[in-house]
Amino acid sequence: MVSFRINSEEVSFDGDPGTPLLWVIRDHLRLRGTKFGCGIGQCGACTVHVDGAAQRSCVVPVSTIEGRNVTTIEGLAPSDNALHPVQQAWLEHDVPQCGYCQAGQIMAAVDFLKRNPEPSDADIDNNITNICRCGTYVRIRKAIHRAAELTAGEKS
Amino acid sequence: MNAVPGNHRFTRRQVLIAGIGAAGSLVVGLPTFAYEEEGERMIGFFIQINPDGSVVIGCKDPEIGQGLRTAVPMLVAEELDVDWRKVRIEQMPLGIVKTADGYTWKYGGGQGVGGSTGLTSNWELMRQIGAGARRQLILAAARRLGVDASECGTRPGYVVCASRDAEVPYSELVVEAAALPTSDEPAPLKAMGDYRIVGTRRNTIDARDIVTGKAMYGIDTVQPDMRYAVIARAPVLNARVKSFDDAKARAIEGVLDVFRIDGPQPGEPYVILASGVAVVATSTWAAMQGRAALDIEWEASPNSSDSSERFWRENEEMLEGDGQVVLDDGDYDAAMAASAKTIRRRYRVPFVSHAPLEPQNCYAFVKADECHIIAPTQMPAGASRAAHAVTGIPRENIRVEMTRVGGGFGRRLTNDYVAEAAMVSKKTGWPIKLQWSREDDIKNDFYRPGGLHEMHAGIDADGRITAWAQRLASGSKYYRRPDMPDENLYQAELYVDDFPRRIVDNVRMEYFHNAIGLPRGSWRAPAHTANAFVIQSFIDEIAHETGQDPLQLRLDLLGESRELEYSGHGGPTFNPGRLARLLRFVAERIDYGRRLPKGRGIGLATHFTFGGYAAHAMEVTVADGRLTIERIVAAMDCGYAVHPNGVDAQLQGGTIDGLSTALGLEITVRDGRVQQNNFDDYPLARIAVVPSLFETHILNYDDVPTGVGEIGIPSAAPALTNAIFAATGKRIRNLPIRDQLADGKQVDMTSMASQVV
Numbered sequence: 010m011v012s013f014r015i016n017s018e019e020v021s022f023d024g025d026p027g028t029p030l031l032w033v034i035r036d037h038l039r040l041r042g043t044k045f046g047c048g049i050g051q052c053g054a055c056t057v058h059v060d061g062a063a064q065r066s067c068v069v070p071v072s073t074i075e076g077r078n079v080t081t082i083e084g085l086a087p088s089d090n091a092l093h094p095v096q097q098a099w100l101e102h103d104v105p106q107c108g109y110c111q112a113g114q115i116m117a118a119v120d121f122l123k124r125n126p127e128p129s130d131a132d133i134d135n136n137i138t139n140i141c142r143c144g145t146y147v148r149i150r151k152a153i154h155r156a157a158e159l160t161a162g163e164k165s
Numbered sequence: 166m167n168a169v170p171g172n173h174r175f176t177r178r179q180v181l182i183a184g185i186g187a188a189g190s191l192v193v194g195l196p197t198f199a200y201e202e203e204g205e206r207m208i209g210f211f212i213q214i215n216p217d218g219s220v221v222i223g224c225k226d227p228e229i230g231q232g233l234r235t236a237v238p239m240l241v242a243e244e245l246d247v248d249w250r251k252v253r254i255e256q257m258p259l260g261i262v263k264t265a266d267g268y269t270w271k272y273g274g275g276q277g278v279g280g281s282t283g284l285t286s287n288w289e290l291m292r293q294i295g296a297g298a299r300r301q302l303i304l305a306a307a308r309r310l311g312v313d314a315s316e317c318g319t320r321p322g323y324v325v326c327a328s329r330d331a332e333v334p335y336s337e338l339v340v341e342a343a344a345l346p347t348s349d350e351p352a353p354l355k356a357m358g359d360y361r362i363v364g365t366r367r368n369t370i371d372a373r374d375i376v377t378g379k380a381m382y383g384i385d386t387v388q389p390d391m392r393y394a395v396i397a398r399a400p401v402l403n404a405r406v407k408s409f410d411d412a413k414a415r416a417i418e419g420v421l422d423v424f425r426i427d428g429p430q431p432g433e434p435y436v437i438l439a440s441g442v443a444v445v446a447t448s449t450w451a452a453m454q455g456r457a458a459l460d461i462e463w464e465a466s467p468n469s470s471d472s473s474e475r476f477w478r479e480n481e482e483m484l485e486g487d488g489q490v491v492l493d494d495g496d497y498d499a500a501m502a503a504s505a506k507t508i509r510r511r512y513r514v515p516f517v518s519h520a521p522l523e524p525q526n527c528y529a530f531v532k533a534d535e536c537h538i539i540a541p542t543q544m545p546a547g548a549s550r551a552a553h554a555v556t557g558i559p560r561e562n563i564r565v566e567m568t569r570v571g572g573g574f575g576r577r578l579t580n581d582y583v584a585e586a587a588m589v590s591k592k593t594g595w596p597i598k599l600q601w602s603r604e605d606d607i608k609n610d611f612y613r614p615g616g617l618h619e620m621h622a623g624i625d626a627d628g629r630i631t632a633w634a635q636r637l638a639s640g641s642k643y644y645r646r647p648d649m650p651d652e653n654l655y656q657a658e659l660y661v662d663d664f665p666r667r668i669v670d671n672v673r674m675e676y677f678h679n680a681i682g683l684p685r686g687s688w689r690a691p692a693h694t695a696n697a698f699v700i701q702s703f704i705d706e707i708a709h710e711t712g713q714d715p716l717q718l719r720l721d722l723l724g725e726s727r728e729l730e731y732s733g734h735g736g737p738t739f740n741p742g743r744l745a746r747l748l749r750f751v752a753e754r755i756d757y758g759r760r761l762p763k764g765r766g767i768g769l770a771t772h773f774t775f776g777g778y779a780a781h782a783m784e785v786t787v788a789d790g791r792l793t794i795e796r797i798v799a800a801m802d803c804g805y806a807v808h809p810n811g812v813d814a815q816l817q818g819g820t821i822d823g824l825s826t827a828l829g830l831e832i833t834v835r836d837g838r839v840q841q842n843n844f845d846d847y848p849l850a851r852i853a854v855v856p857s858l859f860e861t862h863i864l865n866y867d868d869v870p871t872g873v874g875e876i877g878i879p880s881a882a883p884a885l886t887n888a889i890f891a892a893t894g895k896r897i898r899n900l901p902i903r904d905q906l907a908d909g910k911q912v913d914m915t916s917m918a919s920q921v922v
Contacts, residue, residue, distance in 0.1 A: 024419070025454070028448075042378020044382075045524065047843050051843060082377065099376045105372055106369075107522070109522045112376075139852075144825070146851075150855070150857065
């Protein structure tokens, strides 16, 4: 039995402890905003936060998150009516096309901006490695810069 | 907004089909069946007006990322005259109705997206749906107020009657309006100049659901008692199961059933392609674990010696002989003989995979005489046919629902995964969600055909092109199709009316079909990606070989605005002057012709695709074998931009798709096995490839909208390789570019895609 918190709720899983966190989140907890793209940690569609750090949940065995805090895209916004600044920036730049990778992109960007509050384009290029098959990269880059501005504005 | 699949506000009804024309024809006015059922509050199939004034607009076609769910309802909302902020969109299911001799569309227009037709096929129909409903609302208000309808107009959400100084909200009129008889006359449409929604900058309607994780895709389908299935697929093309041992698989906790799936005989038309062993379990992971524990022995396959090496060698050999002449304008041989100079070049375009980010999946529940399908598909009617083929259930008893789709790119035109799910459900009797892994997807695709193109040009003493030939050896996209004569295989690969036909007098095209076992299908903009690369590279080579400027030579050939006959998809005409206009624009924007330092260059390309026009200018630096894309200017002429934000998005995305594919993507085969597995060895471009200086422009020539989903990709790759030539003098004739600039130094493909190129 593995117990952890997801989006501030206590949950437990009593299946195969080797099950990737992704499939526990999707099939057992029914939080379907976190997507399956590759299963080998390449594309980042499954990115969630474990204790605040971005992790590709398709390669994280659920056994390793005992007692830890997981945040998924559904738990990112402070409330139903509000958005996280990264989500807000994503809307302002109308980033999504098919949208399938975007939850992962946003979760990756949130963690990245915590470590790089004022990123350059090169910082983004060197750190954001999630795949977008539709090629929304032009807008992702702009949205990350915008999110940095929004976050700085909130703090000041 | 994007409800959990299966939870539709649109109730299914038995309807009369009177008033609907033949399949795909335009319904004039409203569908003639309006609903007076209590609480329905709908006018026709597409419009529901709620008591609070909010409006639900049905979208009959699937959203695959092309923006159709935003663009098409904009047409309805515009003519209906409602506040866009009060509009919600619902995905409608497949609607087909049985007729005496087959099936027809229930909703008055076809359902499905491919060939960049989603917008054009809805342009007349959906404006008419909106305008027709508005007319009904006006009639209802006029009756209530006791005035003539001509005394009434509308403002968003209200019928307005100036003579009575009255306004009636649509929400109070809808039930009455729906019950009134409809007119056979088309409703008058707004003048384009009066548009408030269409043509304006609007966000993707589902953006908020997407960024909050609420948007639901096929993979997110959950239904009562649903089981999860995966299929162990043959590792060798067309191999079939000889025997298997499932003892270890059945011992995995959660595994419920294991059984054999018989694929089609090699070479036969297919509904499913998979031959293999299905594993059904209580979760996706258990099914995957069960599959990993299978021990399968495979029969020998007729394709077990297929290899890319042999395919490419055979293409070379074929081009030494005579092929099928599919176009022979003028007197090509005489023109070549009379030319002052001839140029011959060969270009290689590889097989590539669609790799949509949402791996294939499908929900199916097959009962004795009915079937329920929920699928991410581009062609829901094809899903219905596929389910029918494997279950025998009449199509009118097969309910097909569409989800939002995590990328299409042409892969989901083929519904093999739908048939697989239906087959597994039929065998088990359970509701099944079939899930593919990424490896399943990369290895079991209908790939963009690879081909070797040989180009010839005859040039006169003044540098004019007097003769032109394209000779292509490839595997045709028309793969294992029933009733497809060999002599038509070329049609999918050589588009005979493409530039420079009717501009150069003597043009020959020749095709050689090389039947490799790799499945082939439609990949975004199909053969245009190959042909634009080849033609726009060759023009560039001719310019450099004859001492002409690559821009000027293109402009000389394209010439002024005029309509040339174009019999292919996107016709009936092609206006080369529209390409010239875009090309001039992107060249000017990027300051083409300025002196550049060594290792830096600008490349241009332009192409006409499915009715739309695009041009690219790219500036690159190549230093120490490393390529950096410095700047991109892309322009599109789509006639009229209904949803400009979406047009920009498609131009950006199409350009990046073109670059990603040209830089590092290829599918290869050895011993009948696809050698690529996942994104580590099939390295889609990441953000670092895309320059910060990237601008898109919409430069419309007239006011007739074309599709946009495929227009932006074909000219991207040749603009890049032409820029590389300008920078280095190295001509890329062999895609993907991969490590060709590294002067023999090994370049790690993964790092090339993920780091600064």
